[in-house]
Amino acid sequence: MGVQAVSVSVVEREFGELALNMGPQHPSTHGVLRLVLHLSGETVLRAKPAIGYLHRGVEKLSEHLAYDQLAPVYERNDYLSPTSNSLAYCIAVERLGSIEVPRRGRFVRAFVAEWQRIASHLVWLGTLGLDLGGALGGGTTLYMYCFREREKILDFLETLTGTRFHTNVNMIGGCRYDLDAELSARSDRLATEIEGALPELHAMSGGTSIFQERTRGVGVISPDLALSVGVTGPTLRGSGIAHDVRRAVPYDAYDELKVEVPTRTAGDAEARYLVRMDEIRASIALVRAITAGLPPGAIFSRKPIKNPKATKLPAGEVYAAVESPRGELGIHLVSEGGPRPHRLKIRGPSFANLQVVEHLLPGGLVADVVAILGSLDPVMGDVDR
Amino acid sequence: MIAALILSALVLSVAMTIVAYMTWLERKVAARFQNRIGPYHVGAPHGWLQPLADIMKLIVKEDITPRAADRVLFNLGPVLVVVPALLGFAFIPIGPGLAVANHAYSFPFFLALASLTLLGVFAAGWSSNNKYALLSALRLVALVASYEIPMILALLVPAVLSGSLSLSGIVEAQRGLWFAATPVIGQLSLLLFLVCALAEGNKSPLDLLEAESELVAAYNVEYSGIKFALFYAGEYAHTLAMCTLAATVFFGGYLGPAFLPGFVWLLLKSVVLFVGVLWIRWSLMRVRIDQALRLNWLVLFPVALVNVFLAAFWAAGR
Numbered sequence: 185m186g187v188q189a190v191s192v193s194v195v196e197r198e199f200g201e202l203a204l205n206m207g208p209q210h211p212s213t214h215g216v217l218r219l220v221l222h223l224s225g226e227t228v229l230r231a232k233p234a235i236g237y238l239h240r241g242v243e244k245l246s247e248h249l250a251y252d253q254l255a256p257v258y259e260r261n262d263y264l265s266p267t268s269n270s271l272a273y274c275i276a277v278e279r280l281g282s283i284e285v286p287r288r289g290r291f292v293r294a295f296v297a298e299w300q301r302i303a304s305h306l307v308w309l310g311t312l313g314l315d316l317g318g319a320l321g322g323g324t325t326l327y328m329y330c331f332r333e334r335e336k337i338l339d340f341l342e343t344l345t346g347t348r349f350h351t352n353v354n355m356i357g358g359c360r361y362d363l364d365a366e367l368s369a370r371s372d373r374l375a376t377e378i379e380g381a382l383p384e385l386h387a388m389s390g391g392t393s394i395f396q397e398r399t400r401g402v403g404v405i406s407p408d409l410a411l412s413v414g415v416t417g418p419t420l421r422g423s424g425i426a427h428d429v430r431r432a433v434p435y436d437a438y439d440e441l442k443v444e445v446p447t448r449t450a451g452d453a454e455a456r457y458l459v460r461m462d463e464i465r466a467s468i469a470l471v472r473a474i475t476a477g478l479p480p481g482a483i484f485s486r487k488p489i490k491n492p493k494a495t496k497l498p499a500g501e502v503y504a505a506v507e508s509p510r511g512e513l514g515i516h517l518v519s520e521g522g523p524r525p526h527r528l529k530i531r532g533p534s535f536a537n538l539q540v541v542e543h544l545l546p547g548g549l550v551a552d553v554v555a556i557l558g559s560l561d562p563v564m565g566d567v568d569r
Numbered sequence: 570m571i572a573a574l575i576l577s578a579l580v581l582s583v584a585m586t587i588v589a590y591m592t593w594l595e596r597k598v599a600a601r602f603q604n605r606i607g608p609y610h611v612g613a614p615h616g617w618l619q620p621l622a623d624i625m626k627l628i629v630k631e632d633i634t635p636r637a638a639d640r641v642l643f644n645l646g647p648v649l650v651v652v653p654a655l656l657g658f659a660f661i662p663i664g665p666g667l668a669v670a671n672h673a674y675s676f677p678f679f680l681a682l683a684s685l686t687l688l689g690v691f692a693a694g695w696s697s698n699n700k701y702a703l704l705s706a707l708r709l710v711a712l713v714a715s716y717e718i719p720m721i722l723a724l725l726v727p728a729v730l731s732g733s734l735s736l737s738g739i740v741e742a743q744r745g746l747w748f749a750a751t752p753v754i755g756q757l758s759l760l761l762f763l764v765c766a767l768a769e770g771n772k773s774p775l776d777l778l779e780a781e782s783e784l785v786a787a788y789n790v791e792y793s794g795i796k797f798a799l800f801y802a803g804e805y806a807h808t809l810a811m812c813t814l815a816a817t818v819f820f821g822g823y824l825g826p827a828f829l830p831g832f833v834w835l836l837l838k839s840v841v842l843f844v845g846v847l848w849i850r851w852s853l854m855r856v857r858i859d860q861a862l863r864l865n866w867l868v869l870f871p872v873a874l875v876n877v878f879l880a881a882f883w884a885a886g887r
Contacts, residue, residue, distance in 0.1 A: 210785060211781055314782060320781065321772075321853065322855075324603065389854075549857060552857070
């Protein structure tokens with residue numbers, strides 16, 4: 185009788201099509217993404233992402249907090265690269281309010297953002313390892329090795345800012361913490377260490393034939409698809425389009441720095457892996473360039489903030505974007521004067537990148553689903569906000 | 570009769586203890602691979618009481634049977650996994666002519682029992698009435714059943730070389746030279762066996778049955794408490810049985826210099842092989858199901874077939 189129950193409820197249409205609800209509680213959906221998969225055997229016929237499980241109403245909250253109170257709130261959006269979020273917001277406010285940022289402040293903000301990009305990419309590589317190798321296998325080993333390197337970066341950021349992760353370094357009009365000679369030297373040593381660890385990480389992941397077989401030709405995003413869906417960041421650059429906000433619309437110190445934009449043309453999961461690995465190297469080059477050419481001067485252009493509500497912006501509208509580790513992170517801010525935003529919209533790169541999933545998954549196997557998702561590097565806090 | 574009972578009780582309890590401590594060993598070894606320490610606080614030197622604590626915890630946890638599950642098969646599954654895996658140890662010779670069941674055909678018996686555990690896994694996957702469990706059961710049918718073929722072909726080689734189907738006979742035939750040292754044929758069949766044992770024992774890179782990044786916990790996703798513990802015990806017992814079998818048919822089993830008793834040699838060889846399995850498991854990522862099947866049918870199976878013929882010629886020419 186029990187067998188009867190199984191064949192009615194589980195095997196839909198006599199093995200014809202199996203609707204599998206993957207997530208929101210699933211080890212490989214990077215948080216609380218839910219995918220409704222329609223399977224034939226193990227082959228995916230259709231896939232539909234369902235999002236919204238991590239919605240916290242940050243955009244609405246923005247209408248109730250003063251400008252100077254908001255930057256730390258956004259650091260919780262894309263929780264793997266907190267600095268990028270608050271940086272985009274600060275730049276938006278600075279542009280609308282014509283607030284000057286001292287040159288040194290711009291360099292230090294870029295410095296922290298680049299270190300967090302490296303840390304974020306290390307988390308991505310580790311979790312991709314978990315997706316491909318599983319929690320009871322070689323994947324965890326890669327994960328631990330990546331986190332060992334990331335831990336050094338967090339330690340360094342703790343020394344710089346007092347916080348390991350949500351560094352709160354960005355303020356409207358500059359930044360909060362300054363680099364000294366000792367920290368610059370430590371950053372250079374750390375850069376050498378991380379650079380030295382990269383070949384080892386590659387040998388454990390992209391250098392192995394199993395990894396290559398799992399990612400090569402899997403989840404191919406054509407340049408046309410990438411552009412029509414609005415994919416940005418390493419995912420776009422893996423499809424051969426060399427677009428990077430840091431070079432296209434330079435912000436902060438990036439107009440004075442030489443930003444290398446690595447690309448690959450294959451558009452598959454392996455291409456995205458290679459682009460991100462190259463980006464780690466590019467970011468290492470950037471932090472070296474910043475410590476070498478750090479200009480003297482102040483890091484904050486305004487007086488110490490006593491009353492956050494005292495900061496007022498003129499009426500107007502502005503869009504500011506930064507290149508977060510996941511792509512173009514934009515803030516669209518509408519002000520009607522006064523101490524609070526009238527309306528604020530966040531363009532999360534993970535949200536746009538996730539739209540491609542529907543096109544990539546059909547035709548692949550269940551195992552490819554996790555490989556593709558892992559290669560896109562979505563952060564659900566960035567998707568749902 | 571009484572001697573046989575005592576021996577079987579002894580082998581069973583020793584095997585169970587070793588299985589429990591294999592979990593501890595695995596956690597320690599994996600931790601060392603990963604720049605960690607592993608269990609440390611339960612039991613003074615290096616958390617040696619951890620397995621007992623784990624068992625205690627799993628016994629007192631709530632035992633859930635899903636309402637829509639097939640109750641009989643669901644409860645039978647873990648038993649079907651553990652019992653055959655432990656029964657296999659009865660056929661392993663632990664000294665010259667010394668085994669719980671010293672049968673003339675102990676080798677095929679052992680293999681038949683090892684395959685029976687898969688039935689329990691399939692029962693669990695099917696009866697759970699869970700889609701992830703079902704996918705795991707489908708993978709079992711596709712994958713593990715096909716890896717049986719090259720594994721048995723690889724294990725035919727020691728039987729052919731020794732001209733015996735009893736494990737004792739195979740061990741005794743290795744007095745001169747371990748079969749693992751037989752040029753080409755021995756190493757090839759050992760390699761084939763290890764690859765297939767990874768698939769059978771559900772170990773990375775061929776742990777497709779329990780691919781938790783894809784299928785959550787796969788066939789045991791609905792199990793909790795002591796039934797989950799039984800699956801775990803069954804998996805480790807199965808892996809240990811495979812390592813012991815490899816030690817027996819390829820590395821001379823209980824044979825070794827006389828300063829240690831035979832069963833200690835057997836245990837040492839098995840543990841070394843087990844650590845080797847762990848080494849592979851904690852280093853490599855998982856292959857995809859189609860890649861695993863392609864490897865099996867296009868590489869392992871033909872090579873194993875040719876290898877058996879080579880072994881037959883080698884044995885005939887001796």
